[in-house]
Amino acid sequence: MWRASDVAAAPLWRLLAIAAWLLSAAAARAEPYGGPLFDAHLHYNVEAAASYPVEDVLARMQRAGVRAIIANSRPNDGTKSLAAEKTRAAAAGVTVVPFIRLYRNRADYTGWFADPTIKTMVDDELARGTANGPYRGIGEFHLYDAANANAPVARQLMALAQARQLAVLAHADDRAIDLLMAHAPRARLIWAHSGIGGTPPERVRALLVRHPTLMGELSYRPGLTEGDGRLSPQWRALLTEFPRRFLIGSDTWINERWSAYEDLMRGARLWLGDLPPAVADRIGWRNGAELFGLAEPVE
């Protein structure tokens, strides 16, 4: 404990040493995370593929230090083309973890959960796999109305995911997360954006406690960072309490996100740098790598 009188009595060299320590502590906090990244929310949709060829997107990942991606696309051809480029991906140091997207076109966003042809498409894709091995997950799918989490195809896909050990990437609100987990309590559900409508952090916390296989992906999460791009105190507390339950993502849902890809990953590195290094390593890389059994990236 300090008292002002101690400071007044301290010799100048001591005050200088304290000032230097404070400066170095601030500098340490400001250091961005420098390790590998696992991008757990990446789309390579038909519009992206038209403007950004596979070698271009792989080069963007390489420059951003992204060493693995959850790939999903509307339609699934984009994911297949990424998975097919094994040699190029290996040269860029990127592991592609393919997911089956539920959307053949934009109309499927709002009707998939009650459309049996979507379930058939998922079954067919699953049976076929990709040039780089089997699909590892389903999604991203959207539930704009939580009640649709109880529609037949949503139930069937959650049960399928649990039975086949597929991860699920779901863009939904907190009520839908409870409903989805009720269908398949052991399914590995990744909550895209962890509450894009601003679900209070204490509610996110309660869901993590209630559902042990739930993880949160953090793109577009309101309140995660403050105006300067640094981690907010509430989120620093939540991420530090649950270091094994969060992932980062780019969410390249439109081409602007592809043109900004390296900036997006720089932004993630900045706030990850506000966490204890072991926590940043988990959220930036290790949680995703462990979820899919990936090897350590070779430098």
Ligand SMILES: [Zn+2]
């Ligand atoms: Zn998305």
